[in-house]
Amino acid sequence: MSTIAAFYGSKSILITGATGFLGKVLMEKLFRTSPDLKIIYVLVRPKAGQTLQQRVFQILNSKLFEKVKEICPNVHEKIRPVSADLNQHDFGISKEDMDELLSSTNIVFHCAATVRFDDPLRHAVQLNVTATQQLLSMASQMPKLEAFIHLSTAFSNCNLKHIDEVIYPCSVEPKKIIDSMEWLDDAIIDEITPKLIGDRPNTYTYTKALGEIVVQQEGANMNIAIIRPSIVGATWQEPFPGWVDNLNGPNGLIIAAGKGFLRAIKATPMAIADLIPADTVVNLTLAAGWYTAVHRPKSTLIYHCTSGNLNPCNWLKMGLQVLATFEKVPFEKAFRRPKADFTATSFTTHYWNAVSHRAPAIIYDVYLRLTGRKPRVTKLMNRLLRTISMLEYFINHSWEWSTHNTEMLMSMLSPEDQRMFNFDVRQLNWLEYIENYVVGVKKYLLKEDMAGVPEARQHLKRLRNIHYLFNIALFLIIWRLLIARWQTARNVWFFIVSFCSKFLSYFRASSTLKL
Ligand SMILES: CCCCCCCCCCCCCCCCCCCCCCCCCCCC(=O)SCCNC(=O)CCNC(=O)[C@H](O)C(C)(C)COP(=O)(O)OP(=O)(O)OC[C@H]1O[C@@H](n2cnc3c(N)ncnc32)[C@H](O)[C@@H]1OP(=O)(O)O
Numbered sequence: 196m197s198t199i200a201a202f203y204g205s206k207s208i209l210i211t212g213a214t215g216f217l218g219k220v221l222m223e224k225l226f227r228t229s230p231d232l233k234i235i236y237v238l239v240r241p242k243a244g245q246t247l248q249q250r251v252f253q254i255l256n257s258k259l260f261e262k263v264k265e266i267c268p269n270v271h272e273k274i275r276p277v278s279a280d281l282n283q284h285d286f287g288i289s290k291e292d293m294d295e296l297l298s299s300t301n302i303v304f305h306c307a308a309t310v311r312f313d314d315p316l317r318h319a320v321q322l323n324v325t326a327t328q329q330l331l332s333m334a335s336q337m338p339k340l341e342a343f344i345h346l347s348t349a350f351s352n353c354n355l356k357h358i359d360e361v362i363y364p365c366s367v368e369p370k371k372i373i374d375s376m377e378w379l380d381d382a383i384i385d386e387i388t389p390k391l392i393g394d395r396p397n398t399y400t401y402t403k404a405l406g407e408i409v410v411q412q413e414g415a416n417m418n419i420a421i422i423r424p425s426i427v428g429a430t431w432q433e434p435f436p437g438w439v440d441n442l443n444g445p446n447g448l449i450i451a452a453g454k455g456f457l458r459a460i461k462a463t464p465m466a467i468a469d470l471i472p473a474d475t476v477v478n479l480t481l482a483a484g485w486y487t488a489v490h491r492p493k494s495t496l497i498y499h500c501t502s503g504n505l506n507p508c509n510w511l512k513m514g515l516q517v518l519a520t521f522e523k524v525p526f527e528k529a530f531r532r533p534k535a536d537f538t539a540t541s542f543t544t545h546y547w548n549a550v551s552h553r554a555p556a557i558i559y560d561v562y563l564r565l566t567g568r569k570p571r572v573t574k575l576m577n578r579l580l581r582t583i584s585m586l587e588y589f590i591n592h593s594w595e596w597s598t599h600n601t602e603m604l605m606s607m608l609s610p611e612d613q614r615m616f617n618f619d620v621r622q623l624n625w626l627e628y629i630e631n632y633v634v635g636v637k638k639y640l641l642k643e644d645m646a647g648v649p650e651a652r653q654h655l656k657r658l659r660n661i662h663y664l665f666n667i668a669l670f671l672i673i674w675r676l677l678i679a680r681w682q683t684a685r686n687v688w689f690f691i692v693s694f695c696s697k698f699l700s701y702f703r704a705s706s707t708l709k710l
């Protein structure tokens with residue numbers, strides 16, 4: 196019997212960010228492995244015209260939860276959506292809901308965050324710092340609380356090369372930042388943002404670092420742990436391989452490459468691609484929740500959920516396997532054949548952006564306009580190039596994360612728990628994982644049926660023929676222009692033509708003699 200599964204069996208659990216990528220995988224695993232848990236409270240806001248109940252219902256009815264519904268048929272009764280917006284004071288939670296949450300909750304998993312890299316500092320501070328502070332204040336009033344698990348990121352200190360499982364100070368105290376957001380106006384905040392984030396690439400990593408300090412300061416009297424995952428990718432094994440549901444991280448780029456939009460990206464091919472599967476993160480998170488509650492470590496433990504030092508894979512190996520999978524399982528209705536390369540310098544990147552990204556987009560838009568349709572590819576391409584510029588930092592740097600606490604935690608698990616809550620990334624076969632990841636992107640993000648693969652292959656063949664025809668036409672046009680203007684080109688042309696005609700007459704003469 197799994198100790199961890201039994202531990203969660205009788206608990207009331209509060210999850211923030213349950214509608215997000217990791218939150219869903221976390222909920223699924225909890226229901227699947229501890230179907231007798233008491234209740235999961237999820238803090239949800241109404242969104243996109245859906246009530247919170249509709250949002251939760253949609254999640255429970257998705258493919259991700261198919262196994263859960265077999266194991267825990269009354270799952271709908273075990274989940275309690277609580278209307279909450281983390282941007283509001285007290286999260287806008289009603290008094291009755293608040294009383295219930297405070298009196299019943301045993302474990303808190305804080306996953307909610309803004310993960311956008313370009314969020315204005317005010318918004319990123321509100322969600323990643325102030326809301327974390329408020330949630331801790333709520334947690335401090337929970338008499339039955341056994342553990343508070345905070346999801347951070349391995350990149351919160353990406354301004355360092357070697358990162359230990361400790362909390363690093365920031366130049367300005369989080370409390371001062373929170374206070375200043377109340378009275379500074381947006382223009383001034385925009386002006387001071389680069390100075391505050393310093394050598395971090397964006398407001399996301401900066402505010403996640405501030406959030407960690409808040410957790411350490413405000414949670415001093417609680418059982419707290421911080422999980423720092425690196426780049427979270429599709430699921431590895433559970434509940435099935437390859438599950439993804441948003442465009443973050445590598446997902447959007449895999450689509451762009453598979454559809455033939457992304458042809459070149461500036462990357463350091465030998466830099467470590469520190470990807471970590473979503474189910475690995477969730478297993479570690481649940482194990483840490485159990486350990487924190489049961490063993491009550493004296494200080495806040497930080498767990499690095501990374502792959503680089505235990506099972507490194509570089510961007511070249513990853514990129515090549517992504518491309519190899521496109522060969523086997525092409526995406527439908529590609530714009531061009533998937534064929535991408537890494538560039539090394541800003542000069543070559545600009546060159547390929549002009550030649551391989553912007554030019555084909557413009558040509559295609561002209562074609563759309565000529566055929567009476569609305570041009571759209573240039574806009575799409577601009578958006579892709581903007582996304583790439585945001586992500587580039589992470590594919591051109593390398594980090595070393597120490598994983599002592601994570602390894603210690605692994606050693607504390609029973610063999611049964613090590614199997615059931617496996618976060619030993621050394622067992623991961625990258626090539627197999629990446630193939631499943633790309634197939635997962637096709638199936639679960641693009642919603643493409645595998646039955647469409649032969650047609651997708653045909654489409655790529657047509658694109659190849661168009662490509663050849665286009666190149667031949669281009670060559671002939673350029674050649675014609677050269678002949679018209681340049682004597683040497685004319686001489687070369689006459690030489691080739693007379694050589695070919697002599698060769699043909701010799702060939703004809705010799706075949707007539709044989710007859
Ligand atoms: C010798 C031969 C060599 C061969 C080499 C072969 C090379 C092959 C290369 C091909 C293979 C490619 C795959 C390789 C993998 C490389 C991947 C590298 C990725 C590195 C990622 C590092 C991330 C690390 C982060 C740290 C981890 C974390 O802690 S947090 C989680 C990560 N967070 C994010 O990823 C958020 C990033 N997103 C944003 O910040 C914003 O969305 C944005 C700024 C990017 C865009 O903002 P904008 O306002 O413009 O758009 P938005 O409102 O968000 O959306 C508008 C529409 O665009 C769609 N969208 C959103 N995101 C993406 C995206 N990532 N890609 C594409 N499209 C996106 C969105 O759905 C909207 O669409 P509509 O609704 O239709 O309008």
Ligand SMILES: NC(=O)C1=CN([C@@H]2O[C@H](COP(=O)(O)OP(=O)(O)OC[C@H]3O[C@@H](n4cnc5c(N)ncnc54)[C@H](OP(=O)(O)O)[C@@H]3O)[C@@H](O)[C@H]2O)C=CC1
Pocket residue numbers: 211212213214215216217218238239240242279280281282305306307308309310322346347348349403423424425426427428441443444
């Ligand atoms: N994905 C990754 O690569 C990595 C993620 N992490 C961390 O893991 C955690 C989860 O990330 P992930 O699941 O990918 O993120 P998602 O963006 O998928 O999910 C974010 C969640 O936060 C919720 N949320 C955002 N704003 C509010 C708000 N104002 N009120 C209530 N809820 C809100 C979202 O709700 P809604 O659906 O309503 O928008 C959603 O449920 C984050 O803390 C992130 O920093 C760390 C490393 C890597």
